[in-house]
Amino acid sequence: MNVLLVDDHAIVRAGLRRLLAAMPDIVIEEAASGREALALVRATRPSLVLLDLNLPGLGGLELLRRILTEHPQARVLVLSMHAETLYAAGALRAGAVGYLSKNASPDELLRAVRRVVGGGRYIEAEIAQRLALQAAEASHQDDRLTERDLEIMRLLGDGQELSKIADALGVSYKTVANACTQIKAKLGVARTLDLVRLAIEMGVA
Known part of the structure; x- marks a missing residue:
């Protein structure tokens, strides 16, 4: 099994490599940026990509889309510092088959890897519960x-x-200002600067 680790922190990649190395017949490649990741996807055709969303340059969600465009058979499991459902929902919409926060235990990460490599999907339990509750609330x-x-x-x-x-x-300035206020309320942020950051991280921009 070929695995690509995409994270801009060398210490995180080293920890993941040690954790995954015990799995049988595994070949692990590493990338610290979107450009490196895309080059390795083209060269090695990994069966699994463990992807961090916070990367320099090319954003994680846009990278996720490009990975799947280059290699549709890849299974992408997002491992992110963000436990908010906003990020999980964005990653799943972009084509990820799993989502874990970096608060997850090593055992849970290994379960997630085995699940997605076996053709299933895996979402960290607490995040999955919040996504389900939000979906129910969105109906009304x-x-x-x-x-x-x-x-x-x-x-x-x-x-x-x-x-x-x-x-x-x-439209008028006031209409846009009011819309920004409503968007911030929907996303649970307080500042317009936070909307800019979210737009970039979600791959909207």
Whole structure:
């Protein structure tokens, strides 16, 4: 089994390598950036990619999409510092077959690896529970991002000011400002700067 570890922290990759090395017939490659990861995907065609979302340069979700475009058979398991459902949902929509936070135990990581390599899916239990609750709530609460919300986030991620976004969308400044307030409430963040960060990390920008 060929495994690609994608994380910009060498100490994390070393720990994962030691943990996975006990598995039979395993070949492990490492990448510290999206560019390195894509080159290794093309060269080694890994069966499993363990992917961190916080990478320099190319964002984790965009990298996930590109990996699956290059190698659709790859099974991508996200291992992220983020335990929020927003990140998990974004990764699963982008094509990941599993999601774990870095708070997960070594035993749980190995279970997740075995599950996804065997053709299944794996989501850390607490995150899966919150995703299920949010899905149930969404059936009677309008707390999902609309196409307009996503477009505003994309423009924010591109560095556009609210006045420029209003011009681009053909609406008033006040309409865009109110929309930003609503988006922040939906995503549980307090500042516009947080929306910019989320837009980049979610791959919206």
